[in-house]
Amino acid sequence: MSPSSSSSLQLWKEYRIPLVCMALGIATLSILLSNKDGSDDSHTDNNGSKGSDKSGSSSSSSSSSRKDVPHNKVEEIVQDMEHDPTIPDLSQEAVARVVDHATDDQKPYQHQGLKKEVYRRLPKVIRKKPKKNKQTGAEIHNATSTTTSGAGSGCCGGKNSPEDDQSTGCCGGKDKDASTTADVASASCSPSGCACSSSSSTIPAPAMVQIDPLLLPYLAEPMKVFYSTITGTAKLFAQQLAESALALGLPGPKLIDIVDYDTEDFMTESSLSIFILSTYNVEGPNDWFLKWLEDTRFDWRVEKGALSKLKFSVFGLGDSAYGDEFCNGPKAADKWLGQMGAQRVWPFGEGDKNGDQGGAFKRWNNALLTSLLDPNQSHMHEAYFSSDEEDSASASEHDDDEDDVDEDGKPLKTKEEKLGLPTIDGGDASEGEMVDLEDMGNVARKIQQAKENKELDEEAYANQKVRAKRSVGETKDGKAIKPREVREMVSPLLYKSLTKQGYKIIGSHSGVKICRWTKAALRGRGFCYKHSFYGIQSHLCMETTPSLACANKCVFCWRHHTNPVGTEWRWKVDDPEFILEGALENHYGMLKQLKGVPGVRSDRFVEATQVKHCALSLVGEPIFYPHINEFVKLLNKKHISSFLVTNAQFPDAIANMDPVTQLYVSVDASTKESLKKIDRPLFRDFWERFLDSLDALGKKGQRTVYRLTLVKDFNTDEIANYVELIRRGQPDFIEIKGVTYCGYGGASGLTMANVPYHAEVVRFVELIQERLGAGYEIAAEHAHSCSILVASTKFKKGDKWYTHIDYDKFFELVESGKKFTSLDYMAETPTWAYFGAPEGGFDPEETRYFRKTKEQRRVERERREREEKEA
Ligand SMILES: Cc1cc2nc3c(=O)[nH]c(=O)nc-3n(C[C@H](O)[C@H](O)[C@H](O)COP(=O)(O)O)c2cc1C
Numbered sequence: 012m013s014p015s016s017s018s019s020l021q022l023w024k025e026y027r028i029p030l031v032c033m034a035l036g037i038a039t040l041s042i043l044l045s046n047k048d049g050s051d052d053s054h055t056d057n058n059g060s061k062g063s064d065k066s067g068s069s070s071s072s073s074s075s076s077r078k079d080v081p082h083n084k085v086e087e088i089v090q091d092m093e094h095d096p097t098i099p100d101l102s103q104e105a106v107a108r109v110v111d112h113a114t115d116d117q118k119p120y121q122h123q124g125l126k127k128e129v130y131r132r133l134p135k136v137i138r139k140k141p142k143k144n145k146q147t148g149a150e151i152h153n154a155t156s157t158t159t160s161g162a163g164s165g166c167c168g169g170k171n172s173p174e175d176d177q178s179t180g181c182c183g184g185k186d187k188d189a190s191t192t193a194d195v196a197s198a199s200c201s202p203s204g205c206a207c208s209s210s211s212s213t214i215p216a217p218a219m220v221q222i223d224p225l226l227l228p229y230l231a232e233p234m235k236v237f238y239s240t241i242t243g244t245a246k247l248f249a250q251q252l253a254e255s256a257l258a259l260g261l262p263g264p265k266l267i268d269i270v271d272y273d274t275e276d277f278m279t280e281s282s283l284s285i286f287i288l289s290t291y292n293v294e295g296p297n298d299w300f301l302k303w304l305e306d307t308r309f310d311w312r313v314e315k316g317a318l319s320k321l322k323f324s325v326f327g328l329g330d331s332a333y334g335d336e337f338c339n340g341p342k343a344a345d346k347w348l349g350q351m352g353a354q355r356v357w358p359f360g361e362g363d364k365n366g367d368q369g370g371a372f373k374r375w376n377n378a379l380l381t382s383l384l385d386p387n388q389s390h391m392h393e394a395y396f397s398s399d400e401e402d403s404a405s406a407s408e409h410d411d412d413e414d415d416v417d418e419d420g421k422p423l424k425t426k427e428e429k430l431g432l433p434t435i436d437g438g439d440a441s442e443g444e445m446v447d448l449e450d451m452g453n454v455a456r457k458i459q460q461a462k463e464n465k466e467l468d469e470e471a472y473a474n475q476k477v478r479a480k481r482s483v484g485e486t487k488d489g490k491a492i493k494p495r496e497v498r499e500m501v502s503p504l505l506y507k508s509l510t511k512q513g514y515k516i517i518g519s520h521s522g523v524k525i526c527r528w529t530k531a532a533l534r535g536r537g538f539c540y541k542h543s544f545y546g547i548q549s550h551l552c553m554e555t556t557p558s559l560a561c562a563n564k565c566v567f568c569w570r571h572h573t574n575p576v577g578t579e580w581r582w583k584v585d586d587p588e589f590i591l592e593g594a595l596e597n598h599y600g601m602l603k604q605l606k607g608v609p610g611v612r613s614d615r616f617v618e619a620t621q622v623k624h625c626a627l628s629l630v631g632e633p634i635f636y637p638h639i640n641e642f643v644k645l646l647n648k649k650h651i652s653s654f655l656v657t658n659a660q661f662p663d664a665i666a667n668m669d670p671v672t673q674l675y676v677s678v679d680a681s682t683k684e685s686l687k688k689i690d691r692p693l694f695r696d697f698w699e700r701f702l703d704s705l706d707a708l709g710k711k712g713q714r715t716v717y718r719l720t721l722v723k724d725f726n727t728d729e730i731a732n733y734v735e736l737i738r739r740g741q742p743d744f745i746e747i748k749g750v751t752y753c754g755y756g757g758a759s760g761l762t763m764a765n766v767p768y769h770a771e772v773v774r775f776v777e778l779i780q781e782r783l784g785a786g787y788e789i790a791a792e793h794a795h796s797c798s799i800l801v802a803s804t805k806f807k808k809g810d811k812w813y814t815h816i817d818y819d820k821f822f823e824l825v826e827s828g829k830k831f832t833s834l835d836y837m838a839e840t841p842t843w844a845y846f847g848a849p850e851g852g853f854d855p856e857e858t859r860y861f862r863k864t865k866e867q868r869r870v871e872r873e874r875r876e877r878e879e880k881e882a
C-alpha cells in the first residue's frame with residue numbers, strides 16, 4: 012500500500028461519515044458556482060442527474076464537520092480511496108441516506124430535474140408540490156417506479172462517463188455489464204444517462220443478428236425514433252435506442268424530434284416508429300403531436316384504422332411526484348395511436364424520474380429489440396396487431412379503450428374476437444367453470460353461438476352412448492378382426508367450436524386457454540383468488556387440461572353442450588411431453604397476441620414468458636388422462652406448480668396420483684340427490700364414487716382442498732351434510748365460492764336467482780365453520796370473486812396464517828424423493844388477504860379497475876362535445 016493510501020485509510024476510519032458529507036458538499040458547491048457562471052445547462056440538459064442534485068443539497072448537512080478537514084485534502088483523500096483496492100468501497104447505503112435526507116426539502120423543484128433559477132423562470136402552474144399520499148401523508152415518490160428509489164439507484168455523477176459526455180447520471184461503469192457489442196449499445200453508461208442500478212440483467216440485451224428482409228420485413232427499412240424533450244433525457248434515450256438498434260445490425264435508425272415532423276405524415280407512415288416521449292404539464296414539445304392525435308382520433312371524418320400502416324411502441328418519461336398526471340401525455344399517445352389502428356409492436360413502457368428511469372428504459376429497450384428480432388414473434392403477423400378494442404363502432408362513440416359495451420350495454424364485438432384471438436376481459440369461464448359477473452355479456456354471446464350449433468349437442472350425445480370396442484384378434488372361426496379405429500376425442504366440428512371460443516387444442520384431447528385473470532394481471536389490475544389464498548401471480552399461470560372430456564355434465568358448466576363426455580377413456584392417447592410442450596407453446600403464443608393490447612405492462616409481459624404455475628382445471632377431467640402422473644412429473648421438472656382439480660368420480664385415479672402442489676376435489680353438493688341435480692353425472696354409482704374419492708383424498712397426506720360452489724336453492728341448505736363430508740376427507744382447505752351467473756338457461760335451468768349474494772356466502776361459511784368446531788377457521792377471502800377460504804388450524808401459528816405456498820420448497824421436497832406433507836412447504840399469508848381485512852383480498856400493489864358506467868360515459872362524451880364546440 013502506498014504511503015498516501017495508508018494515511019488515507021487512517022483518515023477514512025476517523026472521518027468516515029463527515030468525509031462523505033463533505034465530498035458531497037464540495038460537489039454541490041462547485042455546481043452552484045458553475046450555475047452562477049451562467050453555465051446552467053450543463054446539468055439540466057442531460058438530466059437523469061439525481062446524483063448531482065442530491066450531492067448538491069448535502070452541503071448543509073455536512074457543515075458541522077467541514078471545519079475539521081481542509082477541502083482540498085478531502086478531495087484528495089476521496090480520490091485516493093476510490094483508486095485503492097485495499098480500501099473498502101464507500102457504503103452506497105450510507106451515501107444514499109445522507110443524500111436522500113439532505114435533498115428532501117428541495118424536492119419541489121429538484122424532482123423536475125431543473126435548477127432553482129431555471130425552475131423559478133417557469134410559469135407558476137408547474138410549481139406545484141408533489142402530491143401527498145392520502146394514507147401516510149408522505150410525498151408520493153416512486154409510486155410507479157418499477158425499480159429502486161432514486162437515492163439508492165446508483166448514480167455516479169457521470170464521473171466515469173466517456174470524455175465529452177455531457178451525461179450526468181451513471182454508475183461510473185463499475186456496475187455496468189456492457190461487455191458485448193449489444194450491451195455497449197444498450198447499456199446506459201454510454202452517452203445516455205444512468206441505468207446502472209437496474210436489475211436489467213433479467214432482460215439480457217439481444218444478440219446481434221443478420222436481418223433477413225423476408226423474415227423481418229419491418230426492420231429492413233430504417234426505423235424512426237421520435238422523441239420529445241425539454242431537459243434532454245428523452246433525446247438521450249432515443250439516441251441510446253438508435254445506437255443499440257444499429258449495433259444489432261438494423262439499418263440506420265432515424266432520430267426525429269417530434270416538433271420537426273409533420274404530423275399529417277403519420278397518416279402514410281409505414282416504418283416502425285418508436286416514440287420516446289417526456290411528460291409536461293406546461294406548454295412543451297408534445298403539445299402539437301398530442302393535439303393532432305386527439306383531434307384525429309375523434310374526428311368522425313377520419314376513417315377507422317387511419318394509422319393502420321404504422322407500427323409503433325411508446326416509452327414515456329415522467330415523474331411519479333405528479334401523481335395521477337404521471338406520464339399522462341405519453342400514455343394518451345399510446346392509447347390514441349392504438350385506437351386509430353396503429354399496430355403496437357411492444358407494450359407501453361414508462362420511466363420515473365423519481366426512480367430508476369434509466370434502468371426502466373434499458374429493460375424496455377432490450378425487451379423491445381429482442382421481441383422485434385424474433386421472427387417467430389407475433390408482431391410479424393398482421394392479424395396480431397389488434398391494439399384496439401373498438402373495431403365495430405365508430406371511434407367517436409367510444410372515449411376509451413376499456414369500454415367494451417355499446418351505449419345500450421351490449422357487448423361490442425372486438426377485433427380480437429373477430430379474428431378468433433384472445434381478448435382482454437374477454438369473458439372466459441376459468442377455474443372450475445366459473446365466470447365473473449363482469450364477463451357475463453361475452454359469455455352469454457358465446458353460449459348462444461355454441462347452442463346454435465345443434466350438431467354439436469348431437470355429437471356429444473352420440474359420444475356418450477358409444478362404448479369402447481377394442482376387440483383385437485380373431486373371430487371364432489379364425490378370421491382376423493380388423494382393429495376398430497380409435498377415435499380422436501376432439502372431432503373436427505368440436506375443434507371448430509372450441510377454437511372459436513378461444514381454446515387452443517393440443518393434439519386430440521387437450522386444451523389451453525388464457526384466463527381472464529392472466530389478462531388482468533398483465534395490465535396490473537389484480538390477480539385471481541389463488542393469489543390471496545396461495546400466493547400465485549396470475550400472469551405466471553397457465554390454465555390447461557390434458558382431458559377435455561369429463562364424466563359429468565354440471566349445470567354451471569356452460570361448455571357441456573360441446574364437450575365430450577364418457578365414463579372411460581376410449582379415445583386416442585397423446586404423449587405427455589407432446590401435450591405439455593404444446594400447451595406451453597400455445598400459451599406463450601396467445602400471450603404474444605396480447606402484447607399490443609392497451610394497458611399491458613411490459614414488465615409483467617416479460618415475466619409472463621416463464622410459466623410458473625399450471626391450473627389443471629380448465630374444463631374436463633384432468634385425472635381422466637391415462638398419463639396424468641407423467642404429465643405432473645414433467646411440470647415438476649420444469650418447476651411449474653400444479654393445481655389439479657378433479658370432480659370426484661375417479662377414486663382410484665385419486666389414490667394413484669403422485670404429489671401435486673395442491674390437489675382439489677370439487678364438492679358440488681352434499682347429498683346424493685343434489686349431486687345428481689347439479690353434476691348430472693354419467694356414472695350410475697356416482698355417489699359411491701364421490702364418497703370413495705373423498706376417502707381417497709383423506710388418505711393422501713398431501714395438500715388437499717375441497718372446492719364448494721354454492722348454488723342457491725340447490726345446495727345452500729345442506730350445512731350438516733357438508734360438515735359430514737369435510738370430516739370424511741379432512742381437507743387442508745375448503746374454498747367456498749358463490750356460483751357466478753353466465754347465462755345458463757337451457758338444460759341447467761339456472762337463473763340469476765340461483766346466484767347467492769356475498770352476504771349469503773359469508774353466512775354459509777360461518778355456519779359451516781361453527782358446525783365444524785375446532786380444527787378449522789375462516790382464514791382468507793377474495794371479495795372480488797366472492798371466494799372465502801376456510802383452513803385447517805394446522806396452518807395457523809399464533810395469530811398468523813400460513814396458507815401460502817413456498818413453491819421452491821415444494822420442488823425441493825419432490826426432488827428429495829422423501830415423503831413430505833403439506834406443512835413442509837407452507838408460507839405466510841399477507842394480512843391484506845385475511846378474512847375481513849379492508850383490502851378484501853385485493854393486493855394493494857395492484858390497481859383496481861372499475862368499468863365506466865353508461866352514465867359516466869355519457870358525461871364524458873358530453874364534456875368532449877362541449878369542448879369541441881367551444882374550440
Ligand atoms: C416543467 C415540468 C413539468 C413536468 N410535468 C410533468 C407531468 O405533468 N407529469 C409527469 O409525469 N412528469 C412531469 N415532469 C417530469 C418530466 O417529464 C421528467 O422529468 C422527464 O424525465 C423529463 O424528460 P426530458 O429530460 O426528456 O425533458 C415535468 C417536468 C418539468 C420540468
Ligand code: SF4
Binds near residue numbers: 528529548552
Ligand atoms: S389459477 Fe390460474 S387459471 Fe385459475 S383463475 Fe387463477 S390465473 Fe386463471
